[in-house]
Amino acid sequence: MKKIITIIFIAAVTFNSAFATTIEEGTEILKIIDSQSNFEGSDFSATLSMISEDPEDGIEKTVVYQFRDDDDDKFLLLIKEPTINKGQGYLLIDDNLWFYDPDSRKFSHTSMKEQFNDSDANNSDFTSSSLLEDYNVVAVEEGKLGSYDVNILSLEATNNEVTYPFQEIYVSKQGTVTLKKEEFSKSGTLLRTSYYTKYKLVDGNYVATYMIFQDELIEGKKTTIQISNISTDDIPDSVFTKSYIERVNN
């Protein structure tokens, strides 16, 4: 009887290890996720409709025009709505992120780690992904998220400058896209959960078109982003300049 149990156990372990996702494969998944989000060789533009729900401030809708040039690591976010924020812009050029305030007509330095317009989305959520550069895969598990079969990747930051030291991402086995992301603090507290519920195939890349960022520290605080008007047409270099932001405000 003992022999049979041992044989069944060894067979189970062998079977499991033969089909389970390894750390190396997890790293490959990260590489795919990064490349899915990068539009190298072409530009990217879209309209973002953000709904921010805050228990204190209520619900606010923001409409943003997004322009990206991933080849040169540039992006521009221009706020169109609400009227009070209209004309504000975030410009990433030469590794510096600038915020433009049309009221003072001044640019101030800001960080990718800062929240975008007091929402639950960070400025870094609007750039191409660089998970492979910033994180190591420390564990991979298989699981289910709703009806989807997923690989759950536990990530640990490779350096102490990354915003979230730990992440857990739920990657769909079908299409290798992120469906859910949990971001943890240095002390291991869950800070934010992101859901990527809709994707659109654009020039061979899956682009998340519906995202929910849920603040896990402040009860009831979340931001929903819907992306439309996606285009990969070339964007003139003059768009990624301070003068362009000033010009569109005149």
Place this chain on the structure above:
Amino acid sequence: MKYFKIANRNVKRQKKKSNMLTFAIAFGTMVIILIQSLTSGFTINIEKGITSALGGHIYISGDEQLDSGKIVNKISDVDILQAAINDVDPSLIKSYHKRSNANGNLIFHSQSTSGSVVGIDWENEEQLRNDLVIIEGTIDGIDNPENIILSEEAFEDLGINIRDDIVFSFQTVSGQENVASYSVIGVAQSNSLIGDSSSYVSIEGLNSVLGLDANQYQTLTLELEDANNIAQVQATIETSIEENGGVLPLPTDEEDDFMSARMSMFATDINQEWEGTRFTLSNLTDFTEAAITALNVINAIAYAIFFIMLLITMVGLINTFRLIMNERVLEIGTMRAMGMQKKSVKKLFNLEGILIAVKGVPLGLFAELVITRIASLIKINPDQGAISLILKENHLYFPINIGFILFVAVLVSLISLFAVSRPVNSALKKSVADELR
């Protein structure tokens, strides 16, 4: 001695009039010393409040460059800084304190507010423990790294109670997201004059979540014995840091505007590359423009009141003496007729003036002491932080300045002499016959 006896007898003889003069001198003395004592108390408390809130007179922060080129705020080269402080004449330094600081969001359920949390070495910064005005709860137990003293703004924004647990969300010195949980044990009144509304925890606990080693910190503040030595001490420390191989920021353009100078503590020069800690020194005057202006206004008002009171006292005394002198013209004539010289008469009246002043000044001082002691017993609960700054533990503070009191005593005596001499001189200009008429 003979003149003194006569003068004394004259003062006693004209009791009503002498008392009137004595009270006039006493009132003038009392008001002058009272105003000086009150404004002096304001000045001391404001200076003390600001120095306490900022931790001292000189502030030293540190920047370090990471391998990625990113600049973080911390002091690792603690030995260099310690050596620099040791180079300062110990008699000039009252104390020095190490602090860490984090800005982030204080969260209680669905409520959140942004705020600054300062890590204090409570064991060595006893002064702040005494100076913080706790409007709710207690400061006892703040040494526990899990406890927090909240600013009144944060307390109101979060709508919480003492002993509630809150979460503080912030970034470590290198920019990673982190959270810490604290139990609220007290609420500190804000220092609105310098716009300070910090919450306080222990440096030990804050360092551990900020990503700092136990012996590291972000700012070191020096409290001096005398604020007049700020420039001297700052120069000594800067020289010593450089001599010990430490790094200071590149010299700034002299034409930099005021805000640039004010923000120098937080400035990072992208053109400078360095290893280890780059120390930036700033001092009280960079932060307290508004407070210094307020102090200058208070001092100006105090001096104005002082001179006005002197003037009123002097005019009052001159007029009173003139009235008295008019009534005593006959007496002067009699004395002159009996062979008394003008000089002697003058001497006699001057002595009377001094005798009245000698009675009036201590009386005024006594009245001032009684009034100030009673006033300082009244507890004031200020609604606004700015008012709390001029108070000492919610009471008015009237410091006693012996030097000023002696100065006022001499000055009032001289005024009395001046007030006597003018009407006496004009009375003596008359002939004896006219005086006796």
